[in-house]
Amino acid sequence: MTETVTAAGRAAATSTASKTAGSKSEQAYTAVKGRIVDGTYSPGYRLVLAKIAEDLGVSVVPVREAIRRLEAEGLVKFERNVGATVSGIDPTEYLYTMQTLSIVEGAATALSAPLIGEADIARARAVNEDMRECLQHFDPVRFTRLNQDFHSVLFEHCPNPHILDLVHRGWNRLASLRSSTFRFVPGRAHQSVDEHEALLRLIETGADADTIEKAARLHRSATLDAYLAAATDQQTPQQ
Amino acid sequence: MTETVTAAGRAAATSTASKTAGSKSEQAYTAVKGRIVDGTYSPGYRLVLAKIAEDLGVSVVPVREAIRRLEAEGLVKFERNVGATVSGIDPTEYLYTMQTLSIVEGAATALSAPLIGEADIARARAVNEDMRECLQHFDPVRFTRLNQDFHSVLFEHCPNPHILDLVHRGWNRLASLRSSTFRFVPGRAHQSVDEHEALLRLIETGADADTIEKAARLHRSATLDAYLAAATDQQTPQQ
DNA sequence: GAGTACGAAATCGTATACGAAACACTATGG
DNA sequence: CCATAGTGTTTCGTATACGATTTCGTACTC
Incomplete structure (x- = not known):
């Protein structure tokens, strides 16, 4: 049983973990990031703010924030007045x-x-x-x-x-x-x-x-x- | 006169330039980033959202977005319910x-x-x-x-x-x-x-x-x- | 039949408003 | 005089609302 590593390893997904845990913005960030990483949202997937917001039971503002962060990490591509997509492949x-x-x-x-x-x-x-x-x-x-x-x-x-x-x-x-x-x-x-x-x-x-x-x-x-x-x-x- | 390099070199400050130019969010991002890089906001400086928003003549929402992005780049430290500061020295x-x-x-x-x-x-x-x-x-x-x-x-x-x-x-x-x-x-x-x-x-x-x-x-x-x-x-x- | 123009729907962008948390200050008790 | 509890102010966090922009579908024209 060497599986012990798994949890610990992947848990520290991003060491820049802000002390923001608990906020809806953080929740949205984690959720969307997770779905991108695990493939639920595959490259090219259109990330519609309102839809994600509803999914997570929050409003669009924190979702926008989350997506902006993901953009800075290179996981998402954002285009003005068009929307966000999971970045290319x-x-x-x-x-x-x-x-x-x-x-x-x-x-x-x-x-x-x-x-x-x-x-x-x-x-x-x-x-x-x-x-x-x-x-x-x-x-x-x-x-x-x-x-x-x-x-x-x-x-x-x-x-x-x-x-x-x-x-x-x-x-x-x-x-x-x-x-x-x-x-x-x-x-x-x-x-x-x-x-x-x-x-x-x-x-x-x-x-x-x-x-x-x-x-x-x-x-x-x-x-x-x-x-x-x-x-x-x-x-x-x-x- | 070898100064030619200057402008070109520094202009491409971040190649991840999103196609978001013109939006207030982008404006806030550029402005705050510029002030951090040029030292106007030095490390430890407290970034009060409302204040920056007023400064730039926009509301707080785009400023929050901008700061989140800067956080992802490591220029800013964010702490829940406390605020953002230019990161440490x-x-x-x-x-x-x-x-x-x-x-x-x-x-x-x-x-x-x-x-x-x-x-x-x-x-x-x-x-x-x-x-x-x-x-x-x-x-x-x-x-x-x-x-x-x-x-x-x-x-x-x-x-x-x-x-x-x-x-x-x-x-x-x-x-x-x-x-x-x-x-x-x-x-x-x-x-x-x-x-x-x-x-x-x-x-x-x-x-x-x-x-x-x-x-x-x-x-x-x-x-x-x-x-x-x-x-x-x-x-x-x-x- | 192809291309263009118009209009409606979807979605984004930002302002405003209000509730919640943290911080600073004062007053009170030891 | 110091510690602590309480109160007020500041600032953050998010929902809601509305204007702006794009996109897509339809109708009209060539």
Whole structure:
């Protein structure tokens, strides 16, 4: 049972958690964000203020606020007098997101490394073994979730909250895209699990920050490359 | 006259420019952001919604929206039922900001490098020479502005808009902090100009991305170190 | 039949208003 | 003289209302 990570990992979805909890504005923010991330509102979805307001039992003002925040995070696109939509999914966008994430996540992992203890390593390794098992039963959904848990362990100790925040935003954005664009590439998945193990070894042995950063970044780049290759094979459907 | 860069560089303050121009919400956003960046509202400044609304001749609703967006960008801190303040200035915060900026700017510069032409190099070099001159007349204000212009040339061609956006946000955040915490360290300034030249050489000679990224990152780290050293000498005044 | 013009419906944008929470100040008791 | 409770003021939070803008459908013309 390595599921323990799950809750903790995803709970800290955005470290910029304002002390606004409880307000309707905050409630709207959380709700809409959640629906975007979990795919209920998929890219291109039209976010009609009045409709969301009614859904949540609040008025439009707090909903507008929430959407403005989500816009600043890149999850939503806003157009004057037209409305808000969940932001786009084209391959280019995916590439940009992955590239950005590879950079900030690599840095976060490198900064975290010295603070990662044996317990964390054990936890991460257990998650990774679960992932390996997922490959047997072909369970991409669980695999993806575990993958996030694994990486959470790696960067959750990052002492720089700004970087951590960027990583979380990247993951959220990725999650919002994934629902419609992600393709599970079995070959890549196997490789990914191996790379995880290699990363853990590097951290265990106290490799220097540069090495860890580069490894973490390459790990993600490889995923991107696999995606691009797969996307070329089977043409990306336009929404 | 190398001032040409100035306007263009700073104009693209945030590439996430929503197509909302003209709305009062947008107006409020721009106005408040501008005042934070230029130091009119310095860190800790209490942003009273009604007051700002009156100032700008609008009602509070669009102002709230604007402030929410600024919060998501990290320029403002919001607390439920208490209000918004321009976000903090403590040395730790400065460190985090610089560190984050060093990472994203380093990446942006490396990604831009292959797209930087001779004309750009010439422009940047001219700016850098102006900076050198500023050291003669001791003009830190102009020096700082030129410094931004110089770096703008380096990363403005970055093909990844997300990374570019993060860089701009970092600079904005830094600008908002600088007004109250920045200390001009002459020794460091000289070194900085030399590092700029070295960076240009690297780009000119087509050095590989890793080398450029590392150099750009170190350039900023050195500035941070100089700041920290200076801050230790002369105790940082608390606001 | 295609294109344009007009009008109605939907949706956005912002002002105003009022209730709720936090803060500052004063008065009272120890 | 200090601590604390109570009151008043400030400021925030959200609902409601209405004007502005866009969009879509229909009818009319070429």
